[in-house]
Amino acid sequence: MKITRQKHAKRNMGFYKYNFGFREPFQVLLDGTFCQAALRNKIQIREQLPGYLGGATQLCTTRCVLKELESLGKELYGAKLIAQRFQVRHCSHFKSPVSGSTCLLSMTEGDNPHHYFTATQDQTLATKIKKRAGIPLLFIIQNTIVLDKPSAASLASVQAMQTNKLIPEHQKESISRLKEEQGLVKPLEAKKRKRKRIAGPNPLSCLKKKKKKGQEATQPTTTKKKVNRKRNKRKPETTAGIVQPGSQNAEA
Ligand SMILES: [Zn+2]
Structure with missing residues (x-):
């Protein structure tokens, strides 16, 4: 019972x-x-x-x-x-x-x-x-x-x-929590934003260097270091990263 x-x-x-x-x-x-x-x-x-x-x-x-x-x-x-x-x-x-x-x-x-x-x-x-x-x-x-x-x-x-x-x-x-964890929703948006940030600064920094001729000798070395750091962090971006520093070097 x-x-x-x-x-x-x-x-x-x-x-x-x-x-x-x-x-x-x-x-x-x-x-x-x-x-x-x-x-x-x-x-x-x-x-x-x-x-x-x-x-x-x-x-x-x-x-x-x-x-x-x-x-x-x-x-x-x-x-x-x-x-x-x-x-x-x-x-x-x-x-x-x-x-x-x-x-x-x-x-x-x-x-x-x-x-x-x-x-x-x-x-x-x-x-x-x-x-x-x-x-x-x-x-x-x-x-x-x-x-x-x-x-x-x-x-x-x-x-x-x-x-x-x-x-x-x-x-x-x-389900929505799992989707986020599996990278189906938000992580994709975050990646896109990061790519834009990487592509942006490099052309701008090139322009500044051209204007200030006296600092040309010192600045390229610092920018190179920054680029290298970014390259190490994001392996998939290496092809995009290499092209821009390459053009910098050619100009300098
Ligand atoms: Zn009551």
Whole structure:
């Protein structure tokens, strides 16, 4: 029983890691209902969750969730104590707090950019979360924490990505990074600029030498040294480099 539960969790975690770019430490947003259920079922969230999700886990909540728990008074005092130990993540309701469920829903807006898990016992919130793609849902059932299987919306989103051959955002980033590393994008531009710089100075320095006849004896030696340095640095440029110093020597 326990082994199959762990296996399902591992498979579901793989789904979110591969398709939506989830990685450690896993960010879990918890609400008051989840804390209350954990308290009732004597579940140590902090101890159990990392093992179940298979990696380091960051438990967090929002100011709105804490405010709501405070307002609900004695009955949820224990849940409030649990929630207070979590990291408080910044939400957009600083001036006017909203309900915990509204706040948690807002935290995953726009394709869940911070890769939050949502941990709740609130069925209304869970239904809304499931309608969005890429938000893993955690709840407590029969004294155990359960990671819900990917929602229809998540599956449909992945299906759409595969059929349209769209690349997930996190993969696009790594592709562009790889392209730069392999020299497919920016290095080419840089090389072109450098070539222009090398070709430029030589004709100009030749002109100056012609004007100042008195310094002719000293200057050519210095310019030669500079040219030699450049030649050593860039082997492919040697043919271009040789032609210009050659013409200098002929003039001098
Ligand atoms: Zn809020």
